[in-house]
Amino acid sequence: MRLIDSLRSFVSTLFHRAEIDREIEEELRSHIQHRADDLERGGLPRAEAERRACIEFGGYQRLKEESRDALGGQFGEGLLQDIRFALRRMAKKPGFAIVAILTLTFAIGANAVVFGVLNAFILRPLNVPQSESLYGLWRLPGDMSESYPDYLDLRDRNHSFESVAAYNVMQAALDTGSDPSRAWIEETSGNYFDALKLEPYLGRFFHGSDEHGPNSAPYIVLTYDYWRSHFQGDPSVVGRVVRLNKFPYTIVGVGPPEFHGTLIFFNPDFFVPIVNHAQFDETDLNNRGNRWVFMTLGHLKAGVTPAQAIADLNSVGASLEKAYPKDDPKMRFKLARPGLYGDYIGRPVRTFMTALMLLAGLILLAACANLGSLFAARASDRSREIALRLALGSSRKRILRGLFAEAILISLVGGAVGLAGSVALLRALSVWQPISRWPLRMSVNPDVKVYAVALFLALASGLLFGAVPVGQVLRTDPYEAVKGGAVETKRGRFGLRMSFRDLLLVVQIAICAVLVTSSIVAVRGLANSLHNNFGFELKNTMLVETDLNMAGYLGDKVPPMQKRMIDALAAIPGVETVGLGDQVPLGDTQPDSNVFTDSTTDLRPANAATNSIMFKISPEYFQAAGTALVSGREFSWQDNKDKPRVAVVNRQFARKIFGTEAKAMGAYFKLPEGARVQVVGIAEDGKYGSLTEDPQPAMFLPILQSPSNSAYLVVRSSRNPEQLALAIRSTLRNLDAGLPVYIQTRFQTLDAALFGPRMATISLGVLGVMGAMLSVVGIFGMASFSVSKRLREFGIRIALGAQRRELLQAALGRTFRLLAFGSAVGMLLGLAAGKVIAFIVSQATPWDPIVLGGVLVTMLLLGLLAGWIPARRALATDPLLLLREE
Amino acid sequence: MTTQAQLLPGTLDLLILRAVSLGPLHGYGVLLRIEQISGGALLIEQGALYPGLFRLLRQGLLKADWGTSENNRRAKFYELTAVGLKRLQEETDSWNRLATAIASALAPQPEEI
Numbered sequence: 001m002r003l004i005d006s007l008r009s010f011v012s013t014l015f016h017r018a019e020i021d022r023e024i025e026e027e028l029r030s031h032i033q034h035r036a037d038d039l040e041r042g043g044l045p046r047a048e049a050e051r052r053a054c055i056e057f058g059g060y061q062r063l064k065e066e067s068r069d070a071l072g073g074q075f076g077e078g079l080l081q082d083i084r085f086a087l088r089r090m091a092k093k094p095g096f097a098i099v100a101i102l103t104l105t106f107a108i109g110a111n112a113v114v115f116g117v118l119n120a121f122i123l124r125p126l127n128v129p130q131s132e133s134l135y136g137l138w139r140l141p142g143d144m145s146e147s148y149p150d151y152l153d154l155r156d157r158n159h160s161f162e163s164v165a166a167y168n169v170m171q172a173a174l175d176t177g178s179d180p181s182r183a184w185i186e187e188t189s190g191n192y193f194d195a196l197k198l199e200p201y202l203g204r205f206f207h208g209s210d211e212h213g214p215n216s217a218p219y220i221v222l223t224y225d226y227w228r229s230h231f232q233g234d235p236s237v238v239g240r241v242v243r244l245n246k247f248p249y250t251i252v253g254v255g256p257p258e259f260h261g262t263l264i265f266f267n268p269d270f271f272v273p274i275v276n277h278a279q280f281d282e283t284d285l286n287n288r289g290n291r292w293v294f295m296t297l298g299h300l301k302a303g304v305t306p307a308q309a310i311a312d313l314n315s316v317g318a319s320l321e322k323a324y325p326k327d328d329p330k331m332r333f334k335l336a337r338p339g340l341y342g343d344y345i346g347r348p349v350r351t352f353m354t355a356l357m358l359l360a361g362l363i364l365l366a367a368c369a370n371l372g373s374l375f376a377a378r379a380s381d382r383s384r385e386i387a388l389r390l391a392l393g394s395s396r397k398r399i400l401r402g403l404f405a406e407a408i409l410i411s412l413v414g415g416a417v418g419l420a421g422s423v424a425l426l427r428a429l430s431v432w433q434p435i436s437r438w439p440l441r442m443s444v445n446p447d448v449k450v451y452a453v454a455l456f457l458a459l460a461s462g463l464l465f466g467a468v469p470v471g472q473v474l475r476t477d478p479y480e481a482v483k484g485g486a487v488e489t490k491r492g493r494f495g496l497r498m499s500f501r502d503l504l505l506v507v508q509i510a511i512c513a514v515l516v517t518s519s520i521v522a523v524r525g526l527a528n529s530l531h532n533n534f535g536f537e538l539k540n541t542m543l544v545e546t547d548l549n550m551a552g553y554l555g556d557k558v559p560p561m562q563k564r565m566i567d568a569l570a571a572i573p574g575v576e577t578v579g580l581g582d583q584v585p586l587g588d589t590q591p592d593s594n595v596f597t598d599s600t601t602d603l604r605p606a607n608a609a610t611n612s613i614m615f616k617i618s619p620e621y622f623q624a625a626g627t628a629l630v631s632g633r634e635f636s637w638q639d640n641k642d643k644p645r646v647a648v649v650n651r652q653f654a655r656k657i658f659g660t661e662a663k664a665m666g667a668y669f670k671l672p673e674g675a676r677v678q679v680v681g682i683a684e685d686g687k688y689g690s691l692t693e694d695p696q697p698a699m700f701l702p703i704l705q706s707p708s709n710s711a712y713l714v715v716r717s718s719r720n721p722e723q724l725a726l727a728i729r730s731t732l733r734n735l736d737a738g739l740p741v742y743i744q745t746r747f748q749t750l751d752a753a754l755f756g757p758r759m760a761t762i763s764l765g766v767l768g769v770m771g772a773m774l775s776v777v778g779i780f781g782m783a784s785f786s787v788s789k790r791l792r793e794f795g796i797r798i799a800l801g802a803q804r805r806e807l808l809q810a811a812l813g814r815t816f817r818l819l820a821f822g823s824a825v826g827m828l829l830g831l832a833a834g835k836v837i838a839f840i841v842s843q844a845t846p847w848d849p850i851v852l853g854g855v856l857v858t859m860l861l862l863g864l865l866a867g868w869i870p871a872r873r874a875l876a877t878d879p880l881l882l883l884r885e886e
Numbered sequence: 887m888t889t890q891a892q893l894l895p896g897t898l899d900l901l902i903l904r905a906v907s908l909g910p911l912h913g914y915g916v917l918l919r920i921e922q923i924s925g926g927a928l929l930i931e932q933g934a935l936y937p938g939l940f941r942l943l944r945q946g947l948l949k950a951d952w953g954t955s956e957n958n959r960r961a962k963f964y965e966l967t968a969v970g971l972k973r974l975q976e977e978t979d980s981w982n983r984l985a986t987a988i989a990s991a992l993a994p995q996p997e998e999i
Contacts, residue, residue, distance in 0.1 A: 023962075027913060028936060030961045034914035035932070037957045056932050063933035070940035 024067050032057055079405065086406035096378065097410065099777055100371055104414025104461065105421065106770050107367035112422035112446070112454045114360040114763075117429075118353045120264075120444040126339045127258040129197040134262075135306065136297040136338040137164070137313065139331065144295045144342060148274070149288040150320065150328065151189070151296050157316045160309035161298035165195035168294045169266065170280050173550030173740045175243035176230075182550070182740045183226075184439045186261055187274040190217065193255075195298050196262070202227075203238035203253030206273055214285060217273035218249045224257040226269040244272065246552040246738075247279045260443070262297065264339045267439045280549065282709060289327040289672075297338045306335045329606050352760065359515065359767050366511045366771065368461045369504040370778040372468035375407060376501060377785040379469035383476060391478035399473055407466025408459065415458025419451065426450075434755055501782070505815075506822040508778045512771035513826020513859060514833060519768030520854045521834045521845070522761040529757065535650075535686015536585055537626025541746035542721060543584060544569070544713040544728055551739040558709045561736075563637075565713060566618060568735055572727050574719040579621030582708035585688045586753045595699070596670040597657060603672055610656050612649075612697040613688045616708045621700070622648075622683065624714040632665055632681025639702040646702065648681035653697035677701070691753055714746075721745050772862055779866035783815045787870040791877055799879035811874035812867050823859040830855065898930070898938045900981060903966065903974040906948060912961035913939060939964060947973050 032053045039049035054060070090097035125131035136144050137154065146154065146166065155164040167188040173180040189195075193205035206219045220242070222231070231237045240251050249272065260267040274293070277285050283292045300309055310333055317331025336342025340349055379386070386399055423446050430445045546565070553561050562580055570578045583589060594608035619635045622628075630651060639646055647669075649657075654664035661682055668676050685695045717724055725743045732741050787794075794807060802810075834845060845851075905911060905919040917935055920928065942948045947970035955961040966974070 024936075024940075026960070027962050028933070030912070030955075030959055031914045031917075031932070031936075033959055034912070034955065034957060034961070037959075058931045058933035060933065063936060066937040067940050070937040071944055 020068065020071060024064055024071070028057070028060065028064065028067075079401075082402045082405035083409060085402060086409050089406065090410075096374070100374065100410045101414045101417065103367045103370060103774060103777055104411055104458070105418040106773065107364040107418070108415045108454055108457050108461070109418030109422045109425075110767065110770060111357075111360045111364055111457055112419050112450055113425055114353070114356050115453050116422060116426045116446045116450045117442075117444050118357055119447070119449055120442065121340065121349055122353060123449070124447070126262060126264070127260070128262065130299060133299045133302075134196075134297060134338060135300060135309070135335040136295055136342060138334045138336040138342050139291075140334060143344065144336060144338075145291040146293045146296050147288050147291045147327070148277075148285050148293055150291070150331075151293055153320055154296065154313065154316055155189075155191075157319075158309075158312050160300060160304045160312040162301050163191050163195040164296055164298040165189045165192040166274060166293050166296045167192060167262075167271075168274060168277075168292060169268070171547060171550070172245050172272075172280055173547065173738075174269075175246070175738075176240075177242075180243075180550070180738055180740055182547070182742060183269040184266075185280075186268040186271050187277055187280065188271050189274050192271065193221070197299070198256055198259060200253040201256050202235060203251070205253055205255075211273060211275045213275065214278055215276050217275055218244075218247065219252045219273060220244065220249045221252060221271040222254045223260060223268060223270060224255055225260065225267065227254045230269075245279055245550045247276075260441070262295075262338045263341065265345065265440050265442075267441045269439065282549075282554075288324055295338060295341070310334060326604050329604065348756070356763055356767075359518075359764075362511045363515070363767060363770055363774065364457060364461060366508040366774050366778070368465045369508045370465075370774055370781065371407075371410075371461075372465035373501045373504050373778070373785075374781045375403070375465055376469045376472060377781065379403065379472050381788075383472075386473060387476050387478050390476060396474060400470060403469060403473065404463070404466045408462040411458045411462030411465075415454055415461075418458075419454040422446070422450075422454070434751070434759075440755075502814075502818055505778055505782050505818050506825070509775050509819055509822025509859075510826035510829065512775035512862075513823045513855065514830045515764070515768040515771035516858050517827055517830025517851070517855050518833050519761070519764040520851050520858070521830070521848075522757075522764045524848060524851055524854075525845070526754075526757050526761045529691050530754075532687075532691070533684075534585065534691075535627055535684050535688075536746075537716075538746045538750075540716055540718045541624070541626065542715040542717065542724055542728065543744050543746055543749050544715060544732070545742040545744075546711050546713065546732070546739055548709045548711060548739070551736055553709060559704060559707055562618065562703065562711055564735060565711070565732065566620075568731050569713060569715055569728060572717075572724070572731055574724070575715055575717040577620050577624040577716045579624030579714045580618035580703065581621055581625075581712050581714065582616040582703065582710045584615075584625070584712045584714065584749070585686050586691070586750060587712065588752070590689050593699075594672050595653075595657060595697070596672070598668040598670060598676065600670060603670065603674060605672075608672075609669070610653075610697050612653055612699050615698065615700045616703045616706050617700050618703050621714065624716045626716070627686065628684045630661065630682045630684055632679070634681060635700075635702040637704070640704040643705070645675050645677040645705055646680045647677045648683050648700040649679050650683050650685050650695075650698045652685050652695040653699055654679070654682055656697050687753075691757065772858065776862050776866040779815060779819060779863060780869065782818075783812055783867050783870035784873065786815065787811050787874045791874075794874055794877040795879035795881075798877055804875060807874055808871055812871055815867065816863060819859065819863045823855075827852075827855055897981075898934070899942060900974070900977045901928070901930075902935070902938055902942060903947065903970060903977070906964050906966050907971065907974055910963045910965040912953075912955055912963050914961070915955075916964065942970070946970075 032050070035053035035056060036046070036049040039052055040046055044052065057063070126134065128134060137146070138144050139146065148166075151164070151166045155161075155166075158164065165188065167186045170185050170187050172183055172185050174183045190206055190208040190211040193200075194207060198205070200221070201224055203221075205221055206217055210217045210219065222237070227233060227237065237251050238253060241248050242251060243249070255271070272280075275285070277283070281292075283290055300306070313333040314331070317328070317333060320328045321331050337346065340346035389399060390396065426444050426446050430441070430443050432442070434440060434442075548558050548561055566578050566580055569575060583591060590613050592611050593614045594605055595610050595612045596603055596607065597609045600607050600609070617635070619637055619639075622634050629648070632648065634648070635646070649664065651661055654661045657669055658664040658667050658679075664679050664682060666679065668678050670676055683698075683700065686698070687693060688696050688698055715724070715728065728743055729741055732739055790811070794802075794811065797807060797810070831847075834851075901920050901924075902916055905916045905923065908919065908923075911919055913935060916939070917930065917932060920930060939948065939950075943950055943964075947967060948964045949967050950962050950964050952960060953963045
């Protein structure tokens with residue numbers, strides 16, 4: 001009660017100080033006037049009456065102050081005094097204040113950044129109305145994709161969803177009259193925007209009623225961002241006709257500003273109706289077996305639980321299973337959140353972010369341990385002052401309040417600076433496009449939750465480390481100061497406190513060693529994985545991405561154009577070989593196909609021998625890509641439609657289907673459409689989907705026998721990449737000026753595959769460096785405190801002829817023993833953490849002499865760095881000076 | 887002047903409560919009322935009244951409001967709250983007990999006579 005009262009009066013005092021002063025003044029004056037009135041009535045002239053009244057009243061200023069204090073000014077005044085005193089003390093020892101504030105700045109900043117990312121990816125719901133009831137349909141076991149006919153059946157036959165929408169990710173060439181540019185689009189079902197309950201910013205959306213069969217709805221809805229960046233926010237864009245893959249489309253509207261599609265990691269440029277799919281890709285809209293639609297999603301009806309919805313979907317699935325046993329075996333569902341593609345991206349992101357949050361929390365804890373022991377050291381430096389103040393009648397409460405004021409002041413300043421830094425970093429992250437050819441934007445802009453968390457952490461850590469010296473102050477005995485001796489608390493307690501501080505230091509060093517170990521493991525793993533054998537050559541390779549579809553090449557016009565592109569690029573001086581593939585390893589998508597043994601006759605999916613990644617490639621692709629053939633032959637231009645089907649498979653494929661590589665050569669397997677394919681060559685294994693994957697079966701088919709209009713040209717040349725890119729661009733422009741071309745070195749194309757490991761490594765590295773800095777401060781603080789405590793002892797030792805080595809041992813031995821112990825604990829924990837890191841960064845193993853040695857050397861260097869100045873101070877002790885001082 | 891008694895520490899608050907319990911008063915009025923009810927026997931430094939008034943105000947024993955005095959001047963009027971009334975009764979009781987005890991202790995004892 002009293003606390004609340006005094007807080008309230010403190011706050012009102014702060015804000016109404018002037019007003020209160022004015023009121024007190026008025027009241028006192030009124031008193032004097034009343035008194036003067038009486039005196040005047042008694043016969044005195046007015047002026048004399050007022051003078052007398054004033055004198056009778058007493059010391060006006062003093063009484064005014066006392067009145068104000070009585071009204072509750074005391075607490076506020078006291079706090080202001082505390083703050084002023086704390087500021088003065090900090091100004092007197094700016095080094096301490098700066099170190100403390102910097103420590104907290106980094107610790108709280110790191111926490112705010114990690115929390116900001118965690119908040120944006122996991123805690124913050126998608127930017128659509130009522131996102132809590134929005135679910136995606138997850139087809140067990142694998143993923144969220146469906147074929148278009150299945151989607152229609154699910155949409156029309158379920159009773160649980162308000163409406164089910166579908167979308168697919170696609171690229172298209174947008175021609176607004178000048179240069180055609182490549183854009184990332186989402187093909188969506190007509191009901192997409194209505195199902196998501198969105199309202200257009202401009203114009204209108206397309207609706208289910210706009211769909212009248214294939215290619216019936218040539219409409220574009222732009223995202224707000226794309227409208228701003230590519231149409232300069234021009235409102236007259238609605239109604240404009242543009243060309244998309246050479247087909248005329250009308251821009252009908254612009255989406256709401258906060259809407260970036262329903263995938264957090266993918267921000268499309270615009271939306272087109274999925275019924276126009278034939279104008280973007282050759283997959284057949286009506287093929288029930290081909291699950292190319294990326295995701296289906298919708299809002300659950302009010303009152304329907306997820307379990308009910310799953311049962312409902314499963315019953316629809318069961319009836320589809322019965323009707324289409326060949327295409328729809330085992331249709332079982334669960335519900336998944338659409339934003340991070342269910343658990344597919346969601347789980348690793350959640351796991352990693354949680355782990356990172358934990359590490360960041362540890363950093364803050366280490367920082368608090370650090371500052372706590374610094375504060376305790378300072379308080380014991382000030383023990384004489386504190387004892388004197390106690391002896392002079394100050395209350396312990398008042399002294400503690402002063403200490404806490406200092407701690408909280410430091411933590412608030414540190415928190416504010418840290419927050420400012422992290423906001424800047426988060427803003428930069430939000431506009432950063434980490435993968436140049438993929439519209440990935442991490443909208444991690446901080447919101448009010450981030451600010452609140454930072455403030456809370458600042459206050460909490462201030463209270464935490466401010467609380468460390470409390471016991472010390474409470475135990476201080478004022479009589480000691482009066483007696484005049486060195487003020488020290490009693491021996492036994494002294495020992496206890498030291499060991500608590502030792503514990504703080506050990507904990508802090510252990511945390512630091514964990515972080516250092518993790519970051520070295522991650523960095524080393526990343527470096528290793530870059531020197532790995534991917535099953536293709538990274539050096540001297542350019543990847544040229546074109547899309548013939550976008551340029552209007554369809555059907556029979558595709559193969560000749562592909563041949564012309566290969567020949568034209570091969571003719572560029574300095575180019576050794578050119579190959580073409582419908583996709584490349586570690587590229588955007590990895591189309592796969594079921595594979596059957598030759599003896600299988602019933603080609604339903606359940607009978608498949610395996611599922612294999614499928615590349616459709618030109619002759620010379622292997623040479624251009626740098627993929628080695630283990631045995632057999634490459635394709636030639638003679639492997640065309642008129643010849644028997646052939647394939648090159650990788651070793652994993654050979655082992656999985658045929659048992660051994662030897663048996664595979666010349667043997668046959670079957671594809672789902674029934675074709676018998678003969679194995680004519682075996683290629684080395686490679687990485688296809690991700691760097692961390694286990695060996696996957698893969699097959700390579702001649703592009704003339706299984707045509708594809710998607711085309712990546714692999715160009716092998718030792719020429720300078722920039723010049724080469726220019727030459728390639730002009731060569732292709734000569735062939736067809738309307739062909740969208742995208743050129744990167746093979747290294748750059750790995751950005752997407754390396755994004756996760758890189759982010760993991762960077763964040764661990766940053767935390768590692770911060771942990772290292774913290775322990776330097778901690779060790780330094782501890783060592784210099786123990787040295788300054790024992791300076792007199794050292795002086796005597798020197799006077800008695802102690803050697804430098806003995807002196808050093810006495811000064812720093814304990815600190816270094818703690819360092820060794822903490823490092824050992826931390827390294828053991830770090831070895832365990834290394835296993836977690838291996839999930840994200842391939843080849844990350846802590847059982848590596850370089851890693852272990854690196855950690856040891858790092859910790860030793862940190863210790864030396866931190867112990868240097870205290871050691872110098874101990875050695876430089878001048879016994880005469882010290883003795884004279886006494 | 888010598889006929890006036892110095893206030894014991896802590897008794898000013900009790901006197902203020904007592905004065906105000908007879909009806910709302912402004913600060914000067916409180917002073918006059920104390921003089922009146924004590925028969926002019928108590929010496930109070932005029933200004934010292936105010937820290938006491940504010941202390942009681944802050945403890946919630948009094949409430950105050952601006953008004954106009956009989957001299958037609960603006961003044962702050964004090965009034966007893968329910969808590970204040972209760973406190974006045976308690977303090978009065980305990981003062982009486984104390985005064986009786988002291989008085990009987992100081993009174994001439996039979997053995998002294």
